[in-house]
Amino acid sequence: MALPVLVLLALVAFAAALLWSPHAGRAAALHLILAVGAMPLIFGAMSHFIPVLTRTRTAAPGLLGLPVLALAGGALAVGALSLPELFWGRYAGALLAATAAGTLLAWSRRRRAGMLGPPHPCLAWYEAALACLVLALLAILASAIWPQHSTALHRLHLHLNTLGFVGLTAMSTLAVLLPTVAGMPDPQVGPRLRRDLPWAVAGTLLVAVGSAAFGPLAWIGGAVWAVPLLRLGTRWLRLYRTEILALHGAAPLLAAALAGLALSMMLGAAAPITVAPLTVAGWVRPTEPALVFVSGFMLPLVSGAASQLLPVWLRPGVQRSWHSELRDRLGRYGGIRAALFCLGGIAAGTGHEWGLLLGAATLIGFLLQAGVALLQAFVSQKRKGS
Numbered sequence: 001m002a003l004p005v006l007v008l009l010a011l012v013a014f015a016a017a018l019l020w021s022p023h024a025g026r027a028a029a030l031h032l033i034l035a036v037g038a039m040p041l042i043f044g045a046m047s048h049f050i051p052v053l054t055r056t057r058t059a060a061p062g063l064l065g066l067p068v069l070a071l072a073g074g075a076l077a078v079g080a081l082s083l084p085e086l087f088w089g090r091y092a093g094a095l096l097a098a099t100a101a102g103t104l105l106a107w108s109r110r111r112r113a114g115m116l117g118p119p120h121p122c123l124a125w126y127e128a129a130l131a132c133l134v135l136a137l138l139a140i141l142a143s144a145i146w147p148q149h150s151t152a153l154h155r156l157h158l159h160l161n162t163l164g165f166v167g168l169t170a171m172s173t174l175a176v177l178l179p180t181v182a183g184m185p186d187p188q189v190g191p192r193l194r195r196d197l198p199w200a201v202a203g204t205l206l207v208a209v210g211s212a213a214f215g216p217l218a219w220i221g222g223a224v225w226a227v228p229l230l231r232l233g234t235r236w237l238r239l240y241r242t243e244i245l246a247l248h249g250a251a252p253l254l255a256a257a258l259a260g261l262a263l264s265m266m267l268g269a270a271a272p273i274t275v276a277p278l279t280v281a282g283w284v285r286p287t288e289p290a291l292v293f294v295s296g297f298m299l300p301l302v303s304g305a306a307s308q309l310l311p312v313w314l315r316p317g318v319q320r321s322w323h324s325e326l327r328d329r330l331g332r333y334g335g336i337r338a339a340l341f342c343l344g345g346i347a348a349g350t351g352h353e354w355g356l357l358l359g360a361a362t363l364i365g366f367l368l369q370a371g372v373a374l375l376q377a378f379v380s381q382k383r384k385g386s
């Protein structure tokens with residue numbers, strides 16, 4: 001039951017942050033989405049998937065302490081970024097979250113060592129993602145020791161977290177999830193994941209170090225990251241175009257998430273250029289890669305993955321008609337939601353505040369639809385049981 005609670009917490013945190021964003025500081029609202037909503041959910045999802053990927057027994061209930069520790073770290077970060085008197089909270093929060101991430105990484109390494117045969121290639125992506133998060137949080141701790149380098153360390157932190165921690169987790173999960181959603185396996189998934197990981201990791205490190213120290217390096221990193229993104233995108237368009245362009249289901253949302261990630265990288269790479277003369281002249285609005293990242297990428301990603309995974313997470317074990325009916329209800333009008341998230345993401349990323357509100361309204365619509373679907377599912381379960 002822990003994972004559905006983490007999904008709900010994440011979706012509510014997303015909606016609250018988007019509605020709060022016009023009044024809150026930007027960093028505080030972003031961390032409500034990324035550190036309070038997404039980070040604990042990713043920890044929960046990883047502790048569910050790592051035993052599957054290593055073909056070992058399911059995680060002990062005690063491991064749930066890690067998402068809770070990460071949540072406490074994220075909450076401290078939001079407090080510290082919104083209240084000046086809680087300034088110390090950023091270091092305490094980073095320490096708690098780094099401890100949780102390091103422990104999850106060590107647990108995954110132990111599971112890998114204890115298994116027979118090689119693990120699924122997705123495991124290496126998860127471990128690289130956790131290593132990026134640990135480094136990103138160490139950068140915040142380092143800014144306490146070297147405050148004169150805070151700007152560079154914050155750039156390191158934000159790129160390692162968005163492209164590394166969230167980006168690597170999302171890319172590998174999407175690559176495995178879409179064929180399942182479409183009901184059509186792709187034999188290339190494993191070999192492609194194995195081949196693409198060095199590109200994605202090298203791209204992340206180059207962007208992070210480049211943005212902190214030497215811009216041109218960052219653009220090389222962006223080009224390197226584009227290789228796995230383009231490979232996955234073109235493969236999907238070849239194999240799953242019908243499912244992606246459908247009116248219902250999770251596939252349009254997962255494809256929208258991949259497009260949102262690509263767009264936030266493009267705007268991220270363009271931001272340092274567009275900020276200067278063109279925006280001062282009023283020709284173009286400053287681009288906002290972080291806002292596309294949350295509204296054009298995180299929202300379709302989490303709501304799409306939730307539509308597919310909630311039924312299994314609520315009732316693990318043998319899959320029955322209860323699961324497929326609930327999945328159909330959660331995925332109803334997924335195509336329209338995907339289009340609205342895309343539109344909201346593009347608007348928010350090009351400096352139009354209504355884009356965030358459109359994202360929030362679409363998400364709240366999904367939360368209501370999910371509430372009704374869950375209620376119907378439990379009523380039908382009770383009726384069958386009695």
Ligand code: HEM
Nearest residue numbers: 027034035039073074077090093094097154158161162290
């Ligand atoms: C407990 C954990 C965390 C702490 C203590 C923390 C702390 C910070 C701090 C101090 C800043 C600089 C803010 C400023 O310039 O005023 C920052 C920026 C940022 N962090 Fe985090 N962070 C945490 C987790 C995360 C996570 C998990 C993500 C993404 C997945 C993330 C993404 C970002 C982004 C995108 C920015 C740039 C914000 C902006 O554009 O204003 N952080 N973080």
Ligand code: HEM
Nearest residue numbers: 155162207211215218219222264265268269272289290293
């Ligand atoms: C993959 C392609 C990316 C490249 C090549 C890139 C490159 C850069 C560079 C060179 C800088 C330094 C800017 C300067 O010197 O003025 C920078 C800063 C920044 N980037 Fe990125 N970036 C990328 C992706 C992203 C993404 C995905 C996000 C958001 C989620 C993002 C958010 C930011 C922010 C908020 C800053 C400003 C940090 C500050 O206030 O100092 N970037 N980026």
